[in-house]
Amino acid sequence: MNGDEMVTVYxxxxxxxxxxxxxxxxxxxxxxxxxxxxxxxxxxxxGACSTIYRMRGSFRLQVALACQKMVEDGMIITQLPFIPSxxxxxxxxxxxxxxxxxxxxxxxxxxxxxxxxxxKACPQDLMVMDYVQAALRGDIKTAxxxxxxxxxxxxCAVRCPAEIVxxxxxQLARRLYSRYIVGPSHQVQNRVMEIEKGIYDxxxxxxxxxxxxxxxxIYSRRx
Amino acid sequence: xxxxxxxxxSVPEEIEMALGVSRQSYRYGAESIVFKxxxxxxxxxxxxxxxxxGACSSGCPLSKEMDLLPSKVIRLVxxxxxDPLYSRTIWICSTCFECEVRCPRGIDxxxxxEALRQIMLRRKYSEVRLESIDPEKLRGLPQIALISNLRxxxx
Amino acid sequence: xSLRLAYYPxxxxxxxxxxxxxxxxxxxxxxxxELVELPRWNCCGTVHALAKDDxxxxxxxxxxxxxxxxxxxSGLVDxxxxxxxxxxxxxxxxxxxxxVKEDQERRRKLREVMEEEPPxxxxxxxxxxxxxxxxEVGWERVKKRLVRPLRGLRVAxxxxxxxxxxxxxxxxxANNPTIFERxxxxxxxxxxxxxxxxxxxxxxxxxHMGHVASELSYRILRxxxxxxxxxxxxxxxxxxxxxxxxxGEIRGLFPDLKYIPVLYxxxxxxxxxxxxxxxxxxxxxxxxxxxxxxxxxx
Numbered sequence: 104m105n106g107d108e109m110v111t112v113y114x115x116x117x118x119x120x121x122x123x124x125x126x127x128x129x130x131x132x133x134x135x136x137x138x139x140x141x142x143x144x145x146x147x148x149x150g151a152c153s154t155i156y157r158m159r160g161s162f163r164l165q166v167a168l169a170c171q172k173m174v175e176d177g178m179i180i181t182q183l184p185f186i187p188s189x190x191x192x193x194x195x196x197x198x199x200x201x202x203x204x205x206x207x208x209x210x211x212x213x214x215x216x217x218x219x220x221x222x223k224a225c226p227q228d229l230m231v232m233d234y235v236q237a238a239l240r241g242d243i244k245t246a247x248x249x250x251x252x253x254x255x256x257x258x259c260a261v262r263c264p265a266e267i268v269x270x271x272x273x274q275l276a277r278r279l280y281s282r283y284i285v286g287p288s289h290q291v292q293n294r295v296m297e298i299e300k301g302i303y304d305x306x307x308x309x310x311x312x313x314x315x316x317x318x319x320x321i322y323s324r325r326x
Numbered sequence: 327x328x329x330x331x332x333x334x335x336s337v338p339e340e341i342e343m344a345l346g347v348s349r350q351s352y353r354y355g356a357e358s359i360v361f362k363x364x365x366x367x368x369x370x371x372x373x374x375x376x377x378x379x380g381a382c383s384s385g386c387p388l389s390k391e392m393d394l395l396p397s398k399v400i401r402l403v404x405x406x407x408x409d410p411l412y413s414r415t416i417w418i419c420s421t422c423f424e425c426e427v428r429c430p431r432g433i434d435x436x437x438x439x440e441a442l443r444q445i446m447l448r449r450k451y452s453e454v455r456l457e458s459i460d461p462e463k464l465r466g467l468p469q470i471a472l473i474s475n476l477r478x479x480x481x
Numbered sequence: 482x483s484l485r486l487a488y489y490p491x492x493x494x495x496x497x498x499x500x501x502x503x504x505x506x507x508x509x510x511x512x513x514x515e516l517v518e519l520p521r522w523n524c525c526g527t528v529h530a531l532a533k534d535d536x537x538x539x540x541x542x543x544x545x546x547x548x549x550x551x552x553x554x555s556g557l558v559d560x561x562x563x564x565x566x567x568x569x570x571x572x573x574x575x576x577x578x579x580x581v582k583e584d585q586e587r588r589r590k591l592r593e594v595m596e597e598e599p600p601x602x603x604x605x606x607x608x609x610x611x612x613x614x615x616x617e618v619g620w621e622r623v624k625k626r627l628v629r630p631l632r633g634l635r636v637a638x639x640x641x642x643x644x645x646x647x648x649x650x651x652x653x654x655a656n657n658p659t660i661f662e663r664x665x666x667x668x669x670x671x672x673x674x675x676x677x678x679x680x681x682x683x684x685x686x687x688x689h690m691g692h693v694a695s696e697l698s699y700r701i702l703r704x705x706x707x708x709x710x711x712x713x714x715x716x717x718x719x720x721x722x723x724x725x726x727x728x729g730e731i732r733g734l735f736p737d738l739k740y741i742p743v744l745y746x747x748x749x750x751x752x753x754x755x756x757x758x759x760x761x762x763x764x765x766x767x768x769x770x771x772x773x774x775x776x777x778x779x
Contacts, residue, residue, distance in 0.1 A: 203465030217541035422681035423646035440531035
């Protein structure tokens with residue numbers, strides 16, 4: 104793609120000409136928007152930049168992470184900087200990891216229509232409907248595995264006609280799975296022990312004393 | 327007929343306000359024909375077939391809990407009266423189809439009840455609130471109980 | 482060579498009713514039927530949506546029917562039948578199939594909203610209940626398979642609603658069903674008839690109107706006790722919850738009621754076929770084991 108090519112996009116209804124080699128996020132900044140919300144890691148991991156758009160000439164409502172998706176000519180865009188949902192409070196140590204746990208905290212999953220809209224709305228291409236269904240039948244392992252790459256961007260929750268918040272379900276499943284089914288990771292436990300013994304103290308002290316350029320060099324040489 | 331009038335009188339005022347209905351809303355004009363046609367359309371049943379034998383009411387295992395007997399619901403719909411929409415009956419009905427197999431006129435009364443519920447649910451009225459059910463009860467429920475309950479009773 | 486058939490568990494068979502599933506799979510196998518769990522099944526979305534313009538609530542059952550056709554095409558099952566256990570799943574899936582077949586308009590709309598799936602025209606799958614299948618296999622085969630006939634056990638069958646109604650969907654005569662009775666007799670047990678064997682137990686009202694379900698369930702339970710039944714048998718996990726799991730609560734309202742164990746029909750089969758490992762009696766509430774031991778069953 105030629106770096107000079109420009110495309111027309113519509114950001115919240117306003118027409119802009121932006122370079123074609125930008126992501127939606129950079130195109131919005133190019134157009135003059137200052138992103139105080141709806142931007143995070145800029146690397147496709149944090150799930151903060153949920154975006155919905157339509158292409159001119161198509162009825163389809165499409166989804167993207169603004170930091171990952173390149174602009175295209177005719178995009179009609181808005182960001183969803185926040186998805187309203189209630190964060191259920193539970194103490195992981197006191198949860199009972201039996202099938203009823205999902206109905207206790209998220210009884211609305213019983214409203215799932217199996218319409219698959221959530222799956223179509225996932226920018227990570229996860230099988231969202233399948234993991235909600237797994238949770239409904241109390242299958243913690245499947246729900247955890249199918250939702251593993253979820254970023255909690257929330258787009259599934261906006262699209263769900265049953266008003267379910269799938270990413271909260273997946274998160275509960277993964278927490279239960281790692282706490283009660285897989286159990287603690289020995290590698291992590293060993294490393295924590297090493298840290299507590301002070302094995303890395305000297306190394307940390309050395310790094311702290313280095314200037315920024317040295318740190319940069321070490322970082323770029325890392326294995 | 328006297329009883330059915332009382333039913334509408336017993337509608338709590340806040341529900342009446344929320345739904346935009348009036349307890350004076352007995353109609354015998356164009357709207358009543360529209361209402362009856364709507365119920366027939368949603369249920370797929372010919373309401374006029376009913377000749378008020380009462381077999382549905384006598385067989386209904388839940389009629390004791392109802393403020394309008396099933397046969398009365400049918401009669402009121404025949405007359406185009408919307409009272410059943412504001413009755414307890416349509417929410418008490420558990421869709422067991424006892425009436426359906428008993429009706430000598432072949433009316434699927436359970437589907438008529440569903441049509442009436444649907445009219446209310448589509449006006450955003452919910453009979454059940456998840457927030458008011460004990461979480462401990464929820465975790466012990468068989469899924470089918472909650473799935474079917476919410477499907478029938480929640481907008 | 483056993484008959485391989487697609488099997489739809491449904492959500493509750495994986496949680497509260499695991500004993501139903503385990504005993505059904507084991508006793509089917511004893512009768513020469515291999516139940517092959519449907520891949521990627523989803524909740525059937527019970528109960529069947531009755532409004533004639535409803536399309537949304539058909540997506541879930543139809544998606545399952547599509548999975549059956551896919552399984553059939555893969556050759557992993559012997560025909561297009563789908564075996565169900567839960568009465569509510571049976572009813573919902575069966576009626577969805579009939580509706581899709583008969584209602585051209587809804588069929589068209591479903592294809593539009595389920596564009597990611599192959600189209601389903603209805604009729605390609607035959608939804609059946611395990612009881613139907615056993616009837617077809619024959620009571621004689623059941624009798625031949627008996628290891629420990631249930632002699633001396635008095636069993637009250639409870640059909641519930643959705644196995645028998647509405648018209649055209651029920652697996653037996655809605656007014657005079659006999660399929661359960663024939664099974665109980667074939668297992669060597671004695672049938673106790675109760676007048677309310679097909680009266681509603683309160684169904685989903687149990688969620689928010691427990692007292693209503695309690696009263697309906699109480700009438701059924703009391704008839705069974707007064708009729709001299711040792712146990713009640715049934716085919717629906719929601720009926721089991723209302724009549725069995727909630728019995729303690731019901732006794733709180735009606736202290737005259739005596740405890741009576743409630744078993745899935747497949748548990749009786751597994752018991753009679755000598756498949757102790759698959760009966761799963763420890764999940765039943767009230768606990769049927771003391772009574773069964775008294776009657777000479779392990």
